[in-house]
Amino acid sequence: MPVRAAVIPAPNAPVQIREYTTPELEPGAALMRTTYSEVCGTDVHLLHGQLPGAPYPLIPGHINVGWLEQVRGPIRDAFGEPLEGGETVTFLDVHETCNNCWYCLVAKATTRCPHRRVYGITYGAEDGLLGGWSELVYLKPGVKILQIPEGLTPEAVIAGGCALPTAFHAVERGQVGLGDHVVVQGSGPVGLMACALSRLAGAQHVTVIGAPESRLDVARRLGADETINIEHTSEQERVDTVRDFLTNGRGADVTIEATGNPLAVPEGMRLTRDAGVYVVVGQYTDAGPVEFNPHHDLNRRHLDVRATWGIDLSHQYTSLQVLARFRDAFEWEAVISGYYMLDQANEALADVEAGRVVKAVICPNGRP
Amino acid sequence: MPVRAAVIPAPNAPVQIREYTTPELEPGAALMRTTYSEVCGTDVHLLHGQLPGAPYPLIPGHINVGWLEQVRGPIRDAFGEPLEGGETVTFLDVHETCNNCWYCLVAKATTRCPHRRVYGITYGAEDGLLGGWSELVYLKPGVKILQIPEGLTPEAVIAGGCALPTAFHAVERGQVGLGDHVVVQGSGPVGLMACALSRLAGAQHVTVIGAPESRLDVARRLGADETINIEHTSEQERVDTVRDFLTNGRGADVTIEATGNPLAVPEGMRLTRDAGVYVVVGQYTDAGPVEFNPHHDLNRRHLDVRATWGIDLSHQYTSLQVLARFRDAFEWEAVISGYYMLDQANEALADVEAGRVVKAVICPNGRP
């Protein structure tokens, strides 16, 4: 049986359905039949060739959920539990973190390991079925496989998607806790998950700044106390609103940037109170430079700016546990705007790019 | 006997010598006869009216050393030890930190207390003899007075000056420690003290970037392993030198900005390794905006940027203790380029502004 996958053939070329032969498993490898993948902002960047060095043709889809159709054992999950096949799983898209370099072993900054490869982003179709927009995904030996915690549906897992661990990393790095006034810049999946996780972490008040109104509606359903529509306000109005009305004139204790827009960065500094924390997580691609004033925006504020790159297994594992524990706290699936079959991938990408949807979910094997 | 003081009458007006009557002491106050004050970069900013709200006429001189000529007791030093007069002292220039506001009590960010006033900067001559370019300084009740540790000369104390606690704060905030590759941007007093303190804190390697060569000579005498002359290099050359030659291609573990030049800030981000720490301490006045690239300079680096404002008593006290403990580690007085009498204040300011000297020391009562 051929395996169908949606492929970006080259930068700015529309996605095509291609067929591949089912791969032979090397020892320690597995095949996952994909229940859901997602369309992430990164996939739009990939479509437009905005990630330098990305290998085309490319099967997108870095965070996925499915079940193990075949294993060539003995094979174990990320924590050493044996897997026999049949388990519902997700896996860490990051692979080949080397554990053999200065970044991994001395700096303990594994997300900056130069050897890491990422499913659906830095692996191309010629490397194998290494992206989730495919009926089957080839899990290489050593891929960190996570079993889905009891009580979580595949829909909830893909609602979290890659945004959930990314936002978890940001919330952890910002040390959001009881009593904190939090501002989240951005109402895409990462911003929405940062909102939900800040709420769960006991934030005193969460403001989400974004657009359009439909996404802000979702923000409110995921715990936002206030939302500010970026389309109807100026930077000064947003800063004034946050500082004067919401936080006693001081600004946010913690601001989390999740926009990808360089202009958000100086604004985020201004939204944050003196001696506060500003987490920058959304500047994943080069969208150009921006101006700021080091005296007013940085030094005088005694600001902590914590830029945040990538995720490791702890973020994915713990955020999944949190999702399972608090599965009834919110209607997490509210971030899913629609389900798309493999041959609707171009439509899904267009809907995400236009902001018509919050999250588009890909169903490589049809809607379960 | 009239008291002579050097006064900036108004922005951009030359310093004048004015005479004041010896003030009456209120209970808990003291008079310090000034042995040494200094000319700090801030004083040049004050001369040019670059600190919004500074009150003119103004007696500059925020960090000073002298002896208590008169006390109206009972009066105690910053730690509650009784003072009788005659003691050699310095004092924290910051006064009126309120201990009664959200910043002081909840955020524990006392350097951002809105009520703080600073000797020689935010107090003007009409408020009293509240700057060190004066034969006598009036120490208001509650001013934090520090006795000079045994073995320290007034020359050593003024060699440290305001730069020493400022640099101590920066080094503390950057958590410089054993094994760290440190880059200091700037070879003025703060940069030089950051160099010396990083060396004492066990840094593996300290590079100072600055100019002119005479200051870099001092840097090497204060522990710098390497210096880079900013006048003979491009940004790219400096980044390449730091990254390729000095730190195995990675960049500094900790970079400390002490320049006041906005252009230094994006360069500093680029000098720092991924997942490193960048302390911004030198942007004390508004010198305009600068461009940077949030993706390349911040997010992708997983950088920690720690902007640092002001000092509190812990920085001044502990850095004085460190100076006393390590008084023989370096020839600290190498930062002092010359001693100036009160009526040479304009010359001192001009020499500092032109970069002809590292530190100009003011001797309000003549050279001891």
Next chain:
Amino acid sequence: MPVRAAVIPAPNAPVQIREYTTPELEPGAALMRTTYSEVCGTDVHLLHGQLPGAPYPLIPGHINVGWLEQVRGPIRDAFGEPLEGGETVTFLDVHETCNNCWYCLVAKATTRCPHRRVYGITYGAEDGLLGGWSELVYLKPGVKILQIPEGLTPEAVIAGGCALPTAFHAVERGQVGLGDHVVVQGSGPVGLMACALSRLAGAQHVTVIGAPESRLDVARRLGADETINIEHTSEQERVDTVRDFLTNGRGADVTIEATGNPLAVPEGMRLTRDAGVYVVVGQYTDAGPVEFNPHHDLNRRHLDVRATWGIDLSHQYTSLQVLARFRDAFEWEAVISGYYMLDQANEALADVEAGRVVKAVICPNGRP
């Protein structure tokens, strides 16, 4: 009109009602008419003379809520807002933190300031109406007064009582956050508040160990996922239960001790996972020594033990804000077992000492 207060005349002597004259206010002072005070475990220790140096006769009651019947202004709350009288308030029991010693200014460990005095504990009746078991409390100049946030009833505030900021300090010091398995040792007010705050901070799972069953019932109403009755289990059974069943064999990520029983401390080390955090907050009085094994209990576990003394204003202010924000998350008043008039103080103390009640509230001016 005389002022009635409940007084412990001497160690182990029953509480008496005494009458005092209404004090004259010095400038900056205020009189609070007490709505509620509480009976804390400390008050039982005071009754039995177990706090060395406590001054008798003594009016107990350190955390209280009431309204400002009289002010001798101008007078301001802890954050500088003017007070006119009539406001519903509580205040920080700790007073005279000196802000003029090495602990306050250099170590920034204000709860260890040797000058601090505490209402209802280290002030005696001869110092004035400085405890809450009194119709009126004299608020000395400089006492940190907090206005009650909107929406909070006096009942909710006293339900929090001194346990809420104490537990807040413990939870903050333990850095309880998303994903953490938390064990709380003790089901008195501090343990119950630590349970509620851990739940609000996003703990994955909260286990409360205590007794009797009625307190464990309250724990479950305040967010505990599991409870273990200490009366029906051995130490080994508790350790096994926590390690084997609740946390995958590892032990708690964070354990919070809130018992006052020395035996709890080595047990708490054993309840905590390797490289976990153990917060010891309950050992407020000397209840004797205990044995532990430094190799097995400490070193081999790579444990962080964070002992926690007292509170400062940040803990009281922020925990009140949290209480107001999450007033509907739990039925906080469930910790209040009964209201007692001033002349029932002996009964209240006896009920607390016997563990017949969780919290006994004192109503100095009758039940509102």
Next chain:
Amino acid sequence: MPVRAAVIPAPNAPVQIREYTTPELEPGAALMRTTYSEVCGTDVHLLHGQLPGAPYPLIPGHINVGWLEQVRGPIRDAFGEPLEGGETVTFLDVHETCNNCWYCLVAKATTRCPHRRVYGITYGAEDGLLGGWSELVYLKPGVKILQIPEGLTPEAVIAGGCALPTAFHAVERGQVGLGDHVVVQGSGPVGLMACALSRLAGAQHVTVIGAPESRLDVARRLGADETINIEHTSEQERVDTVRDFLTNGRGADVTIEATGNPLAVPEGMRLTRDAGVYVVVGQYTDAGPVEFNPHHDLNRRHLDVRATWGIDLSHQYTSLQVLARFRDAFEWEAVISGYYMLDQANEALADVEAGRVVKAVICPNGRP
């Protein structure tokens, strides 16, 4: 050619010289010809069977220096640099840290990974030439090999031995820095290295408590400002000396325990100032229980106790770099009391056990 190794045949049996055949190398493995190994306190424990589960017969020697006599390449050092044979190297004794368990990946507490094995301690002679008291050591594939930094002699490396990275871990965990008063309990190799590293990290004052006087002499040569002989003082005298004379009545900012004696632990709590840090690193084996008072020793002090288990590569790598950078700061080799041939191993063990020497170095291939 047979390979000679010194072997502990069984608990409490004298060391024997045994001969082994030169092992065949599997791909990725190497053979190191041992220049120096050492006798660590752990080896005395191994001799007496005090490490549960240690496999006999056993070749001791966990930290070693030598040169690569044979490699079966391609083989790389710990940071990915290719090795060709001939290099002077040391290696991390800890092997098989799994990078596949909750401790490694989520807690990021790799020294508590249950899968880790240790050369010379948890590997026995039947597992291969996996200890340093052998002419050759077999470096299994994946062993983290470190090339010796330029300028370091094998003598300096073995002077550091396993004590240097262990002490580095302790100093790092205690965050020893500028201005800190440090007390080190113990004058064995770990205590002495903790002394030297604290001095290099800018400690204000380092006191070493230990015995006999010959070790305290070495402590002074490695930077101790004061030493206290434990044989001529009572606990109370030591506490009084530290608190009253050396640190203004407060106690140490950071105390580091490196004794292995349980009695040191409560004493160390008492040596530390309120709100200080106590690092417990020396309780490596079970030497029985000890009594302490949780109220006085822990809670009332607001103490941070940081127990410290094992090392990872960062500690070994960075401490070697520090040793190379500061090779002239001290006469590091002063800790080496004598060199012993393989057949003098019993004598070396006896000398260490009796405290007649500080460090005994083993020369498996004769003295170079």
